[in-house]
Amino acid sequence: MKVTAFENYITVEDYAPFNLGLSVDCGQSFRWKLKENNRWCAIVRGRYLEASENDGKLFLYTSENEFNELWRDYFDLDCNYGEICRTLCADEHLKKATTECAGIHILKQEPWEALCSFIISQNNNIPRIKGIIERLCEAFGDKTEYGFTFPTAQKLATLTVEDLAPLRSGFRAKYIIDAAQKVASGEVDFEKIKTEPIEFGRAELQKIKGVGAKVAECTLLYGFYKIEAFPVDVWVKRIMAELYPNGLPECTKGIEGIAQQYLFHWRRTCIE
């Protein structure tokens, strides 16, 4: 990986297969927007970034310092996805999925944002999920010169279900409040989820009302980078019924979450 710093941006070359647009807009995160100048922009962990990709080169409007300390990790640029995809290619369907959706990386998102976002995602569609999250940030996040931050669990823990009415999140509002309270109080222990095996995190997250297996898996995968987590939504359910009636192939062992992300996007966009 080669990083070159300019006045107000850096370029990154020679990185592992990575597709910026695909990674930020394949259903794992909901806050990235494509501006008219063809740059993706978002506020992540309180930091604002504009980014674009052209001719195998990344343009990140940030400092080399912030890149090394935040974005490099967030975009998982030091992980060898080439090798991972070669492993997954042992299965014929995953060979197609990883080829046709090449460059998807798992984004290392903030645990609370991932949890809260995927609570909102339940029985919902992606455009509306994005709308609810945008209203959540505008109503309860911190205003910055570039937009609103994602509100903290501590902030949301002070609110009531009625306070969330403007979000139009429906029955999910009470789940958001319960999650915020349990995370803010430490009843759901994020630090321990980070260090303990995944089974601890599964049980811990499902102490929250409205968090079942699927939302827990998404939180563990995108918020805690537990890449063996395997969220099964309606699309992955279809994949399993159509292609893997006897379960996932051996080559996915330990990296089920990454396989899932390719299969999810592939099934939604490349099939039929």
Add this chain to the structure above:
DNA sequence: ACCCAGGGTAACT
């Protein structure tokens, strides 16, 4: 009115 969407829960065998 009917369908679907990155589901969850409770009450059953």
Add this chain to the structure above:
DNA sequence: AGTTACCATGGG
């Protein structure tokens, strides 16, 4: 422990 009703919201 697995299945099966039932729950819930807004957009098409």
